[in-house]
Amino acid sequence: MELDAALPDAARLDIVVSGLASDAHTWNLVYLQLVLEEMGHRVTNLGACVPDGLLTSRCEQAGPDLVVLSSVNGHGFQDARRVIGPLRARLAGTPVVVGGKLGVDGAGGRAEALLAAGFDAVFEDADAIAAFRCYVDRLAAGVRS
Amino acid sequence: MTGGSFGGYVARAAAAGELVVQPRMGVAHPARMRAGLAAVRGAGVRAAGTITVDSFTRVGDHHAVRKALATGADLNGYPIAAHPTETTRSVLDGLHGPGFPVQVRHGSACPQKIVAALLAAGLDATEGGPLSYCLPYSRVPVAESVRAWAESCLLLSDARERGARPHLESFGGCMMGQLCPPGLLVAISVLEGLFFRQHGIDSMSLSYAQQTDPDQDAEAVAALRTLAAEHLSDVDWHVVLYTYMGVFPRTPRGATALLERSAELAVRTGAERLIVKTTAEAHRIPTVTENVTALVTAAAAASRAEPRGAAEDTGVLAEARALVDAVLDLAPDVGIALVRAVERGYLDVPFCLHRDNAGRTRAFVDTDGRLQWSRLGALPLPAGRAVPAADPTADELLRSLTHVERIFDRA
Numbered sequence: 001m002e003l004d005a006a007l008p009d010a011a012r013l014d015i016v017v018s019g020l021a022s023d024a025h026t027w028n029l030v031y032l033q034l035v036l037e038e039m040g041h042r043v044t045n046l047g048a049c050v051p052d053g054l055l056t057s058r059c060e061q062a063g064p065d066l067v068v069l070s071s072v073n074g075h076g077f078q079d080a081r082r083v084i085g086p087l088r089a090r091l092a093g094t095p096v097v098v099g100g101k102l103g104v105d106g107a108g109g110r111a112e113a114l115l116a117a118g119f120d121a122v123f124e125d126a127d128a129i130a131a132f133r134c135y136v137d138r139l140a141a142g143v144r145s
Numbered sequence: 146m147t148g149g150s151f152g153g154y155v156a157r158a159a160a161a162g163e164l165v166v167q168p169r170m171g172v173a174h175p176a177r178m179r180a181g182l183a184a185v186r187g188a189g190v191r192a193a194g195t196i197t198v199d200s201f202t203r204v205g206d207h208h209a210v211r212k213a214l215a216t217g218a219d220l221n222g223y224p225i226a227a228h229p230t231e232t233t234r235s236v237l238d239g240l241h242g243p244g245f246p247v248q249v250r251h252g253s254a255c256p257q258k259i260v261a262a263l264l265a266a267g268l269d270a271t272e273g274g275p276l277s278y279c280l281p282y283s284r285v286p287v288a289e290s291v292r293a294w295a296e297s298c299l300l301l302s303d304a305r306e307r308g309a310r311p312h313l314e315s316f317g318g319c320m321m322g323q324l325c326p327p328g329l330l331v332a333i334s335v336l337e338g339l340f341f342r343q344h345g346i347d348s349m350s351l352s353y354a355q356q357t358d359p360d361q362d363a364e365a366v367a368a369l370r371t372l373a374a375e376h377l378s379d380v381d382w383h384v385v386l387y388t389y390m391g392v393f394p395r396t397p398r399g400a401t402a403l404l405e406r407s408a409e410l411a412v413r414t415g416a417e418r419l420i421v422k423t424t425a426e427a428h429r430i431p432t433v434t435e436n437v438t439a440l441v442t443a444a445a446a447a448s449r450a451e452p453r454g455a456a457e458d459t460g461v462l463a464e465a466r467a468l469v470d471a472v473l474d475l476a477p478d479v480g481i482a483l484v485r486a487v488e489r490g491y492l493d494v495p496f497c498l499h500r501d502n503a504g505r506t507r508a509f510v511d512t513d514g515r516l517q518w519s520r521l522g523a524l525p526l527p528a529g530r531a532v533p534a535a536d537p538t539a540d541e542l543l544r545s546l547t548h549v550e551r552i553f554d555r556a
Contacts, residue, residue: 024281048282051204
């Protein structure tokens with residue numbers, strides 16, 4: 001796991017990791033921060049229960065290369081679909097992704113609606129973390145190369 | 146009404162040698178909430194009922210609640226502050242009573258509206274605490290949560306005027322659900338109990354969440370009882386155990402075995418009440434049927450289990466006592482002491498992202514499966530309480546977080 005040492009500075013992304021407004025879970029956020037830091041990126045972790053207004057203002061201030069939203073309490077679909085509009089209004093071209101357990105029924109299948117609402121990627125399958133790492137790797141290569 | 150008190154119900158069950166089992170259960174629709182409570186009451190076990198509040202209400206986003214109710218969108222609990230009082234009364238009518246007390250569980254750092262709503266509906270039992278529902282779950286400053294919980298305690302204790310004996314449970318035994326060493330869990334439970342008492346609550350429960358090792362857990366619950374007996378001898382108290390609150394086994398067999406171990410731990414340690422988890426835990430919010438199955442499974446495991454002798458003393462009691470004493474020394478007012486303790490890092494929850502939490506402690510699951518400190522930060526504990534270790538990588542953190550899941554799914 002020497003990824004961070006190997007990553008050239010130009011490919012380091014500034015990434016905002018955040019929970020959604022009604023979700024109090026934080027282990028997902030702690031873990032995602034470590035994953036991204038080990039990949040060599042810089043993370044601002046906004047923590048849990050981030051109100052929409054705070055999320056959009058902090059993202060606007062930070063001007064990140066990527067915004068990662070994570071939710072596991074079952075309200076993620078509603079919270080995410082509501083906040084993507086205000087986020088897009090401030091960060092038109094910034095990739096914004098969401099993942100976790102996004103509904104109360106564990107059924108999945110919400111990706112299409114969230115992509116249509118303005119997210120760049122949705123991760124809610126069993127292999128979500130592997131897919132997420134690939135996504136971030138591609139972004140790091142594309143954005144700064 | 147006194148005979149209907151939550152604490153009294155648990156005390157009578159304990160006197161009869163029975164563990165009270167209780168679900169986490171909340172659905173938005175009143176008729177379905179009522180059906181859930183009726184199913185728990187009719188489960189054939191010594192149960193307490195639960196109304197779990199949705200998480201929009203938890204964070205005070207009442208607009209989102211109204212919108213969800215208007216559009217029929219899913220809520221992950223019962224919006225007690227949004228439904229009219231009469232609606233909640235009709236949910237409880239004929240179910241809630243001396244033989245079946247109902248507690249409201251919510252997770253709010255500022256629960257005044259929730260407390261007012263549950264009191265208006267004729268209920269008087271709830272849970273949480275100024276640290277336990279602030280640090281892990283909210284963005285509210287600790288000082289504000291302390292004020293909110295002082296107000297909430299006063300609201301609750303006022304219900305004594307109508308003949309009730311309000312009951313408040315500390316959630317302090319569950320900080321972050323996992324990877325918080327037992328000494329700190331025990332200390333926070335006891336300190337929140339002292340805070341409740343200072344603000345007029347005279348019937349309470351202190352919690353402890355099952356962690357990674359049964360002997361360490363038994364030692365921790367014994368420490369909790371010792372400190373509660375020392376500090377809270379003038380109030381009614383009992384111990385409530387939570388079935389594992391971390392990453393849960395995915396297989397039905399693993400999930401059931403973990404639940405059964407928690408019921409055995411409750412009996413072994415004399416805990417009077419158990420809040421269960423279901424086989425659906427790893428996947429989604431459980432159905433009523435899954436909750437009832439979990440209650441029956443837990444009660445059966447408890448009835449087969451035997452109280453056992455004390456666990457080996459590895460220093461959990463001394464650690465918890467040192468934390469409690471150091472915090473109480475900070476101020477005569479428990480609320481002020483809690484605020485100062487967090488500021489100084491005397492209470493510092495590992496991996497907690499709350500802005501007021503010092504964030505200088507770390508913990509891990511050691512090779513024997515026990516929870517250990519790896520960094521003590523400013524905790525007022527001897528340096529020898531930490532096992533020096535490098536901060537975890539993402540994979541190592543995941544390994545600690547999934548330790549219990551892997552053991553039980555593999556078995």
